[in-house]
Amino acid sequence: MAYTNKLALLALCSALFAAGPAMAKPGTADKGKEIYDKRCTWCHGDEGDGKGAAKDHLNPPPRDFTSGNYKIRSSDFEDLTPNDDDIFRMIRDGMPGTAMPGWSDILSEQDIWDLVAYVKKFASYEKPPAKQVDFGTQISSSAESIEKGKKLFEEGDRCVECHGKTGKGSASKRLKGEAGERTWPRNLTKPWTYRGSADPKDIFARISTGIAGTEMPSFADPKSKKKLSIEERWHVANYVASLAQTGKKVSADNTVVKADKVEGELPAATDDARWEKSAATTFYMVPQIIGKERYFLPSNDTMTVRAMYNDKAVAMLLEWDDRTRSTPGDDSAGKLADAPIEEDGAAVQLPVVIPSEMQKPYFGMGDAAHPVNIWHWKSGSKDAPETINMLNSKGFKEIEKRDAASAGLTAKSSYTDGTWRVLMVRPLTTGAADKDMQFVEGKFIPVAFAAWDGSNNSEKGSRHTMTTWYWLLLKPATGARPLVTALVVAALFAGGLLWWAGSAGSKAACWSLKETAPARRSTCAGA
Amino acid sequence: MNATPKRAIPRLLQMVLVILGAYFGFILLFDVLLGQLIPKSLLTMYMVFVVAGVVMVFTFTEEGAQELAGPIKALVEDPSRKMIRNVVFVIVPLLAGYYTYTSMLPSFEAPVELRTIHPAPPNKFKAYGKSYNLTTLENPYRKFEKEDPAKFKALVKEGGDVYIKNCQYCHGDKLDGKGPYASGLNPTPLNFQDVGTIAQLQESFLFWRIATGGPGLPAEAAPWISSMPVWQDFLTEDEIWKVILFLYNYTGRQPRSWSHE
Numbered sequence: 181m182a183y184t185n186k187l188a189l190l191a192l193c194s195a196l197f198a199a200g201p202a203m204a205k206p207g208t209a210d211k212g213k214e215i216y217d218k219r220c221t222w223c224h225g226d227e228g229d230g231k232g233a234a235k236d237h238l239n240p241p242p243r244d245f246t247s248g249n250y251k252i253r254s255s256d257f258e259d260l261t262p263n264d265d266d267i268f269r270m271i272r273d274g275m276p277g278t279a280m281p282g283w284s285d286i287l288s289e290q291d292i293w294d295l296v297a298y299v300k301k302f303a304s305y306e307k308p309p310a311k312q313v314d315f316g317t318q319i320s321s322s323a324e325s326i327e328k329g330k331k332l333f334e335e336g337d338r339c340v341e342c343h344g345k346t347g348k349g350s351a352s353k354r355l356k357g358e359a360g361e362r363t364w365p366r367n368l369t370k371p372w373t374y375r376g377s378a379d380p381k382d383i384f385a386r387i388s389t390g391i392a393g394t395e396m397p398s399f400a401d402p403k404s405k406k407k408l409s410i411e412e413r414w415h416v417a418n419y420v421a422s423l424a425q426t427g428k429k430v431s432a433d434n435t436v437v438k439a440d441k442v443e444g445e446l447p448a449a450t451d452d453a454r455w456e457k458s459a460a461t462t463f464y465m466v467p468q469i470i471g472k473e474r475y476f477l478p479s480n481d482t483m484t485v486r487a488m489y490n491d492k493a494v495a496m497l498l499e500w501d502d503r504t505r506s507t508p509g510d511d512s513a514g515k516l517a518d519a520p521i522e523e524d525g526a527a528v529q530l531p532v533v534i535p536s537e538m539q540k541p542y543f544g545m546g547d548a549a550h551p552v553n554i555w556h557w558k559s560g561s562k563d564a565p566e567t568i569n570m571l572n573s574k575g576f577k578e579i580e581k582r583d584a585a586s587a588g589l590t591a592k593s594s595y596t597d598g599t600w601r602v603l604m605v606r607p608l609t610t611g612a613a614d615k616d617m618q619f620v621e622g623k624f625i626p627v628a629f630a631a632w633d634g635s636n637n638s639e640k641g642s643r644h645t646m647t648t649w650y651w652l653l654l655k656p657a658t659g660a661r662p663l664v665t666a667l668v669v670a671a672l673f674a675g676g677l678l679w680w681a682g683s684a685g686s687k688a689a690c691w692s693l694k695e696t697a698p699a700r701r702s703t704c705a706g707a
Numbered sequence: 708m709n710a711t712p713k714r715a716i717p718r719l720l721q722m723v724l725v726i727l728g729a730y731f732g733f734i735l736l737f738d739v740l741l742g743q744l745i746p747k748s749l750l751t752m753y754m755v756f757v758v759a760g761v762v763m764v765f766t767f768t769e770e771g772a773q774e775l776a777g778p779i780k781a782l783v784e785d786p787s788r789k790m791i792r793n794v795v796f797v798i799v800p801l802l803a804g805y806y807t808y809t810s811m812l813p814s815f816e817a818p819v820e821l822r823t824i825h826p827a828p829p830n831k832f833k834a835y836g837k838s839y840n841l842t843t844l845e846n847p848y849r850k851f852e853k854e855d856p857a858k859f860k861a862l863v864k865e866g867g868d869v870y871i872k873n874c875q876y877c878h879g880d881k882l883d884g885k886g887p888y889a890s891g892l893n894p895t896p897l898n899f900q901d902v903g904t905i906a907q908l909q910e911s912f913l914f915w916r917i918a919t920g921g922p923g924l925p926a927e928a929a930p931w932i933s934s935m936p937v938w939q940d941f942l943t944e945d946e947i948w949k950v951i952l953f954l955y956n957y958t959g960r961q962p963r964s965w966s967h968e
Contacts, residue, residue, distance in 0.1 A: 218957075222871040222880065233868040234875065279887045281880050286900075430890070435817045464891030469876060470921075470936045476876070481891075538820055542922060542931045550931070624818050648893050649932055651817050662811035670804030677796045684784045 207264075207290070212298025215291055220299075223279065228302035237476040238279050241361065248303035249358060249393035252376035255309030257389045257398035263309060267296045270376075277373030277481075313388045313400070316410035321380065321418040328412075329419025338406045339416070342395070343368055344503075347423040350598030351503045351516050358393035362518060364479060364503055365396075367598070371424035373481070378424045383417040430462045430482060436651040437461045437627065439487035439494060446488055446495040450594045450601035455497055458486040465500075465631060465645035470544050471576045475643040479503065479636035483526075483629050483647070489654050493588075494619050495605045496652075498526050498629065505595045506634030509562030513635065522634030524559040525644070526602050529628040530617040530652075532572065540626045543649045545573040553617055555584070557591045557602050559634070566593055568604070572615050576642070587616050621654040718774045722765045729757040822894065822929040825908065829925070834918040834939045844911035846948050846962075859952070866953030869946045877934065882958055892934045899958050906960040913951050913962075917942075 217226070223242035225231040230244035243250075252270055253262040271292045274282035283292065300306075319325055333339045333347075344350035347368035357363040371378035376386065387408070390398035399408045399416075408416060438459050447454050463485070467478040483500045506524045507513045513521050531541045532551045541550035551574045560566040568591035570584040584590075587610045593602045610616040617625065630646040632639040716724070733753055737745035766772040782792055828841050851859040871880075877896040879886040884898030899905050905913060915923070921933025938947060955962055 219880075222867055222875075232871060234871040237872065237876070279875070279880065281883075281885065283881070285883075286881055432890075435893075436815060438815055466888040466891035469888070470934060472940065474936075474941070538929065539926065540931045543934075547922070547931070622813070647891065648934060653815055655815060656813065658813065662808050665811055666804040666808035669807040670800040673800035673803040674796065677799065681783050681792065681796070684780075 207293030207295065207297035209294070209297040209301055211291075212294035212296070215287065215295055216298050219283070219287070220295070228299065234279070239477040240278055240357075240363075241359070242279075244359070245299050245302035247358060247393060248305070251391045251393060252382075252386075253309075253389055253392070254313050254385050255389070256311035256313060257400050259309040259311055260392055261305050261307070261309040262300075263312075264293075264296050264300075267299060268292055271295055273377075275375040276377070277370075277375060313385050314410060315381070315384065316414075318381065318384075319411060319414035319418065321421065325415050325418045326422045329415035329417070329422075332408060332412050332416050333419055336406065338399075338408075344598050346597040346599075347420070348501050348598030349503045354516050355395045363394060367501055367503070368420055368423045369426045369428060369501070370481070372429065374424070378421060380414070380417040380421045383420050384413055387413050387416055427460075428462055428482060428484060430464050434461050436624070436653050437485045437487050437496075439489045439496075439652065439654045441621070441655060441657045442488050442490050444490065446490055446493055446605060447497075447603070448592075450497060450592065450603045454488070455486055458488060458497075460484050460486050460499075461650075463629065463647045463650060465629070465647055467645050468630075468642055471642060473642055475637075475639075477637050478639075478645045479633045480631055480645050483631060485629065487652060487654075489608065489619070489621070491608075493605050493607045494654065495603060496528060498528070498600075498602045498604070498631075500526070500600055500631055501598055502595075502600050502631075502633050502635075503598055504633070504635035506559065507562055508634070517635035518638070520638050522632065522638050522640040523561060524600060524634050525557060525630075525632035526600070527554055527556040527630040528604060529554050529630070531626050532615060532617060534617065534620060534623055534625055540649055542575065543628055545576055545579075548574050548578070550574075551615075553615065555589055555591070555604055555606070557593065557604065558632075559593065559595075559600075566591065582615065586610075587612065619654060622656040623653070625652045625654075626650070627652040717778060718765065718771070719778045722761055722775065725761050726754075726758055729761075730754060820929065820932075822932075823927045824894075824897075825904075825912075826925045826928040828912050828915055832915055832919060832923070834915075835944060839911075839915070841911045841915060844914060845964075846910040846914075846951055848948050848952055849910065849962075862949050863952050863956045866946075866949035866951070867957070869942065869950045870953050873938075873941065874950065882954065894929075894932060894934075896934075899954050899960075902960075905954055905958065905962070907963065909964060910948075910951050910955075910962045913954070914947055917947050917950070918944075 216224075221232060223230075223232040223234055223238065224245065225235075225242070228245035230242040232242055235241055248260055250260070250262040250266060252275070253260075253266040255261055255263055255266075270280070271287070272282055272284045272289075274280050287295070333343075334345070339347075342349070342351070342353055342355065342365040344352070344365075349365035349367040351364065355363045355365060367373065374382070376382045386396070388398060388400040390396050390401075397404060397406075399406060399413060400410075401407060438461070440458060442454070461484070462482050465478070465481055465483055467475045469475065480500055480502060483498060485499070486497045488495050502524060504513065504516050506517065506521050508521050508523060510521075529543075529545070530553050531546070532553050535550075539550070541547055541552045545554070546552035551572055554571045554573060556569045556571060558567050558569070568584045568589055570582040570587060570589055571579050572582060573579040588607045589604065590606075591602060591604045593600060595601075606616075608619040610618070619625070626649045628647050628649050630644050632644045634640065637643065730750075733745060733750060737743050765775055782788055782795065830842060831838055831840050833839070848859070848862050851862065870878075875886050876888050877886045877892060878884055878899065879889065879896070882899040884896045884901075886896060889896050897904050916935070918937075918939045920937035920939075921935040922930050922937055924930035924933055942950075951962075
């Protein structure tokens with residue numbers, strides 16, 4: 181089987197040599213330059229060196245074509261030359277999780293082939309690669325294959341060394357890119373950030389070629405101590421693809437955090453089993469780019485929120501992935517990140533008063549007429565425990581710090597395998613209605629969230645990620661009313677029908693007469 | 708007495724078919740042909756009129772009314788239909804109960820928020836510590852498009868740099884409103900490629916929107932949720948005018964102006 185495959189591949193390769201890339205239409209570099217100068221130069225620079233105007237504000241930075249490194253390619257690990265098709269695909273479809281969009285809606289296929297021809301010239305790539313990734317025979321995903329893949333993933337820390345035991349990229353090693361910049365391993369549980377798609381075939385190619393310009397090595401290299409056979413690479417690819425199925429994906433329709441009412445005590449811990457059953461809502465986080473100082477290089481892109489309440493208090497569980505536990509003053513944290521390390525953090529923002537109409541406070545910390553109340557948790561340093569602070573603000577500048585304890589606000593956190601969970605609990609009502617939201621069940625309450633990763637560019641203060649306004653709803657216990665009303669309505673209908681049938685009973689006699697004695701039917705006239 | 712003609716389709720069924728026909732007709736017309744989902748409340752209102760009208764037509768004459776009611780009466784009264792009657796008597800109360808139950812369950816859908824995307828601009832606004840008159844405000848660089856094309860090209864390029872450094876994160880490399888952070892924003896960033904956006908506006912309107920940002924919007928446009936920064940805090944007047952040149956140049960659109968209207 182494998183032998184015939186190799187033969188087929190050999191045939192394909194020789195065909196490629198003879199006729200150039202089979203699928204690629206030849207592009208014209210001069211035409212490509214025209215398009216490049218209009219569309220691409222802004223980020224990739226006139227010289228193709230990635231030094232466009234936005235270079236310092238993009239993570240990952242724009243590709244430097246002169247380096248010759250192409251992250252997403254299907255040529256053999258030993259040959260850095262990309263296939264035309266690899267470049268074509270990246271231009272056409274874009275790269276998820278980066279600022280590179282797909283261009284197929286405004287560029288024609290020929291335009292893209294012209295660009296391919298031009299872009300290759302920056303690294304003087306003239307000939308197609310000599311060898312291709314050997315895909316062998318794809319092993320389709322199965323529980324057995326995933327299990328084998330998991331073993332290989334963990335064996336000798338093969339992948340775990342950088343991607344962490346749960347694949348979230350929780351760092352145990354400091355990584356850098358080709359220009360010496362600090363880079364982070366992919367969080368494999370977030371498929372929407374896979375630059376070259378989360379298809380097992382693409383994952384297989386990345387494992388086989390490595391990722392040029394990064395510390396991701398090739399596992400097809402026979403000299404590597406951690407090398408994997410073709411078959412093994414398929415198992416790992418299937419395992420990695422299975423990690424991506426986490427349900428952490430944002431659903432655009434789901435904009436409401438729905439808190440269920442519980443009888444008795446609220447969960448007192450972040451790992452209370454009841455959270456598993458609680459409906460989760462995930463929001464995109466974006467860096468704070470509205471007020472000074474604008475922040476551009478975030479490490480986190482989502483937050484998942486769950487909530488519950490009882491007749492006394494409301495509990496919110498914030499959960500987000502963070503590759504590092506940032507502890508100022510801690511040596512092991514210092515090895516992973518650039519100084520200074522700041523505390524990790526998370527915040528919940530609520531209006532002080534539930535708006536009765538559409539108008540809400542300005543989502544960036546409120547406005548003069550509509551203040552907001554913010555619960556700000558910080559992870560603590562080597563010498564100090566975690567803290568929960570409370571502030572009321574009327575915009576970025578007018579901030580009043582308050583004592584969280586005065587409102588009965590508490591917070592508790594846990595950090596495991598690259599995920600923070602923070603539980604915040606506050607009584608439904610407080611003594612200060614002019615400063616604290618007084619929770620009411622059944623009302624849609626605007627809510628927004630923020631997070632800080634103290635190991636990523638020393639996030640602190642205005643440098644953080646955030647959401648816009650979404651909703652929190654304390655779901656009123658439905659009670660028995662709908663069911664009781666429905667039963668009453670059904671009973672009324674049934675009763676009405678029976679009464680009708682009963683009153684028609686006498687007339688029914690006429691119907692039988694119709695059959696037996698049509699002559700006497702006249703007595704039933706008017707029936 | 709027995710003048711009721713035999714019909715291929717009983718009159719009751721005819722009536723039901725006409726009503727169903729009207730119902731699906733509305734859905735076909737609005738949802739499919741016009742591509743505009745018909746709101747449930749509107750459909751309910753239409754159907755009330757349709758049902759009332761159809762019932763009136765069908766019961767216009769006494770014979771018509773009797774013929775219509777005939778099968779229903781027969782169902783209740785005719786002993787030979789006992790079986791069907793029993794089935795109907797179980798199903799109807801159950802349906803009524805189910806409908807009541809579902810309509811009484813509270814809905815947890817997020818409230819709909821309507822906002823004006825292009826609000827009417829004010830005549831005057833304040834930015835950079837001075838007052839601007841929107842009716843007379845013009846892009847000081849627009850004239851170079853004809854007078855000095857080389858200079859104009861350089862200005863567009865400068866505007867492009869301002870755009871890429873500041874605006875593309877939300878409005879996108881392609882100016883299509885799909886920048887890397889667009890999906891995290893609500894309302895989503897404006898798509899400048901769309902014919903319904905900058906092509907319908909004057910450059911002075913853009914200047915107003917950029918300089919005063921989200922918080923500068925009038926109340927009907929919901930300034931409290933707009934993520935548009937207040938650009939007078941970050942950019943100079945010149946930079947805003949240049950970025951406006953770039954927006955039109957890149958999308959191949961022309962601003963509206965008083966002189967052409």
